[in-house]
Amino acid sequence: MASGLPSVVKIESEDASFSPHIRIHNVVALARIKGPLRLDTRLLARKLKNVQYRGDLKNCFAVTFWFKDCSASATVFKTGSIRLAGAKSESAALTLMRRVVRRIARIIEEVRGFDKFRLVNTVGGFETRGFIDRERSYLSLARKHPATYEPALAMGIMVKLEWLKVTVRIQRQSVQIFGAKRLGDLSLAMQTVMPLLVYVQEGGSYQWTGRGWGKSTAGGMWFLGES
16 A cells, blocks of 8 residues: 555645644734823714714714724724724734824823733634545544534534633634634644544545544544555
8 A cells, every 4th residue: 555645635744844824814902091091082083084983972982993004993992991803913903003092192192002902802714735524523523622513504613622712613624713812822723623633535534643644434444554
């Protein structure tokens, strides 16, 4: 028997050269404005461009800033808290937060920057180079983690990694990760899930195991390189 693995599968092993690139889809961050205890959001809504106020103008409790050069937005509340969503990285979220606070400081002189910046939700994902066998992958994942798979309702497998407090959705050729508080948690989630995925190939399905790539067939599991 040939010891090689079909090219579409071999790159998925832990020690192969292929390393999936995690693409960040959304970063949600919070911060608090330093300065006045209460912000005059009504004044901000009247004076600033590209903002949308919440409530009516007389009782405006928050304003949302829209950015011309990206799809992110930042909502500033009367209490001084800021919620920013739509950034593609932590550094981008910090940059956008500074831009918002600088605009506010031009209107309200008491504003002195911001603090308590933190990420509260990061959504990212990666694509696999093989097609995922969702039924077999579900059985593999469910042995170690809380997982659900309802093909009649949704096409993806939902997995909860409770120790990371993230949720992973596995589809035909992609994996999405929700709820990460740190960007490093996305990598940890990927490293946790990848070895448990089973990939569809002609003549059977392949899965990475501690002994190497194994092929699952009706006759059981054998390992590539064994005769």
